[in-house]
Amino acid sequence: MYGLGILNGFMVTLKNFIRRPFTISYPEQRAPQHPRFRGEEFTWYEERCTGCASCAKFCPLGIIRIVTHPSQETPAEGDSYAIDVFDIDIGRCMFCGLCVEACPYDALFMGSGFEEAKYRRQDLVISVERLRTAEKRPSTWYRPQLEAQNYDPRRGEPMTWQGAGREPWPYHLPLRPTTEEMTTDREAKP
């Protein structure tokens, strides 16, 4: 019968008319966000960072700029290089996460935010001060140790650098082995 298909279709739309809406009104309500979400405002732990610039090398766009200088004063913080500049140009970032994947010391994490609108382009460049002072809410993307703790960046406490690491890095011990100790160790082993 002609028109039956249309009637059937109207039944479907009628059913959806009385169904609970599946949209949400965004600023008031928020969609649930998975802890692996790759978002802006990278979380960076200076204590874990050695300034090796692996992240800058692996960035497909080359938007990470790192300037370091040799520092022997802070062995407790675990690095022989101090970070002067750590700029991430969020305006050109595509949040692929390759920098996070490249980081061998688990110092860089994706963030979990997505509401970053600025009036000027230069405000989109994240500087090292901002990375230092920002609230540490790392995404669990490519960080299985955070997933093992069931860490959710949207809820719960900010993560400390000790908790975020895969393993306690030997360089973060309060006293670094001296050069003599290291050489004797090496000689002791055949």
Add this chain to the structure above:
Amino acid sequence: MPMRSEPVTVNVGPQHPSTHGVFRLRITFDGEVILDAEPVFGYLHRGSEKLAEERTYTQVITLTDRLDYVASMTNNQAYVLACEKLAGVQPPERGMYLRVIAAELQRIASHLMATGFLLNDLGAFATPLMYCFRERERILDLFEMLCGARITLSYMRVGGVFQDAPEEFWPALRIFLGEMPHYIDEYERLLSENEILVTRTKGVSVLTVDQALNGSVTGPVLRATGFPWDLRKVDPYEVYGRVKFDVPLGRAGDNYDRFKIRIDEMRQSLRIVEQCVEQIEPGPVRADVPALVRPPVGDAYSRIEGPKGELGFYLVSDGSVAPYRFKIRSPSFINLTVLRDMLIGWKLADMIVTLGSIDINMGEVDR
């Protein structure tokens, strides 16, 4: 008294270059009937093939996300398969299963997009599109669990996937697999027998098998003509040899068959995902591949059955960390070349529907 008339050439499109699909058709009309049609490409050209030559093999994965941006997963898959062929890497079992699950979910999402926009072009404004987007949203949620992104996924790596699926992925996937068939039934009830849709699409813009083969058309457009050609069957890659599924075929090769075949393929994709979920076993997801892949000198071509057709990547390596040549065989581009054959003799209103039924993606056409 007969009116004196002469053909008129009209430009359909392009819109502003920053819109998502910039496509121009130069059509010669006699009244409303199309005499000639010439597609003009290139408005979205971004030079992906050249850009890839100065990026490492891992970094190129992010470029492939942006080719067909409604089916990033299958682009990733085709590219990493070509890389693995080039480098001689065998991904672990679990990695392959995860890839197939992700790729089939992406196929459903892409077909949902295609169906929704085809109906949108037909004049069923927004209602079927919103229904399709509702389910696509759930697939994107699953992708967010898997890889933290919704569109530009970058999920796969040379030698597997970057990380195992989180624990909450599997229950969510099971719920989705349980509910999705009902939603597909709903589309069928809403659309497949709708008299307006049938009248507008049945017998319109028929593509014969010969025309399709002559134009190297692949994917649902070819299968709608009745030619059984699915690379998952004829050239099984990854774990497609171990799962059972049918290849839906059309008969007439008209717009209705192209629409219907996508709905049927969604059901088959669900079947594949269900079997993969049963067969998948714990284990590593990524082969031991160095961060900087340096394949030996040589070349490799790898092809998969993407949602839109045969998606191939041709890679030439000179032994360095970046591909020497990176060539994309994109299905949208090749499927568009038969547009002229399909359009001649039909009217302007059918042109929009035919374009929607090919399911092109301009990001892939222009690269």
